Amino acid sequence: MNLIGGEFEVDPSLLLKKNKTKLNFDNLFPFGRAALYYIFKVIKKKNNNIRILLPDYLCKSIVKTIEDIQLKFSFYPVDKKLHLDRAYFEKMAKRKTSHKIGILIINYFGLLSLNEDVRFIKNINRDWIVIIDNVQAFFEMNRKIEADFIFTSFRKSLPVPDGGYVKCHRDWTFPVKRKNNINISSLYKMIGGLLKYLKNYEEIDDKVFLKFLEKGEKFLNNEEIYNSRISEMTLTILKNLDYKKIGAIRVKNFNYLKNRLSKIGISPLIEIEEGKIPLFFPIVIHNRNEVRSKLFKESIFCPVHWPICREYEGELRTGKFLSKNELSLVIDQRYSKNDMERISDILEKSNVELVNY
Secondary structure (H helix, E strand, O other): OOOOOOOOOOOHHHOOOOOOOOOOOEEEEEOOOHHHHHHHHHHHHHHHOOOEEEEOOOOHHHHHHHOOOOOOEEEEEEOOOEEEEEEHHHHHHHHOOOOEEEEEEHHHOOOOOHHHHHHHHHHOOOEEEEEEEEOOOHHHHHOOOOOOOOEEEEEOOOOOOOEEEEOOOOOOOOOOOOOEOOOOOHHHHHHHHHHEEEEEOOOOOOHHHHHHHHHHHHHOOOOOHHEOOOOOOHHHHHHOOHHHHHEEEEEHHHHHHHHHHHHHHHOOOOOOOOOOOOOOOEEEOHHHHHHHHHHOOOOOOOOOOOOOOOOOOOOOOOOHHHHHOOOOOOOOOOOOOHHHHHHHHHHHOOOEEOOOO
């Protein structure tokens, strides 16, 4: 049975082809987390008395990164469609504060249009620093937007062992000087990805490639990773990918699930707009864990975004609700219509408890 989900396998032919695509990436880093770390470092260097506002629905690695750089932070609410809560910032603008303000805005699942959110913030206060997190929205990196910083991670969307990059507004000097160490994590990730690919041709126990992928993940918790460089393996693969094909498959799979699941009342958390390339097909259901377990038994591994951060102590808001009810259905370029049918078939038989959201 074909496994759906989990980290990308790596096709070794992508390391051997002649390079076709010219890379146009500004500031390269080993991972998205390292890219964010250096954004915070640049901001802190310019103004140490700054507070970063984080959305109340986010990956805990963002909190760890901001703690590593030792910046003050707090949380702001997002609305049901995952845009920032404008009323909150309108009230905040009326308060007196001695802090400089930085605001992290996440492009969830690659499905949001954030231009209006950024304009709204800049119209309130031009001095507020806006950071766009495009980790789930690699294909949005070329869109013009007025943010001070925009960053992404390659490996969330593409079959590479590492990599991230930053675009910044002309008013900012970037990057901060850093060391140029070898990214040891990428070596384990690459081996794991190659072994996972080999599973298509040989009987390989999942534990074999998972061992390497998990060991590579552990290295990400080491602060030394911030000082390493993106691997040459990733740069080679990036030059050999067919980005138009990747995007087209994702959109096709998203639309298939949308049409099929609508028959049982399931809609995506965020509708897809023209020109968007989704990372997942996010749904919200009451019996999320039960449905996820049924998919797991059929070798379909769907992540959840995200468990609530221990640092978050706000009232019951969107982030807390989604942390218990959101499920990300896998739709990426590795999978065909048959794979989407498998996912749909299981959901149709799972007595999904719909949420009036």
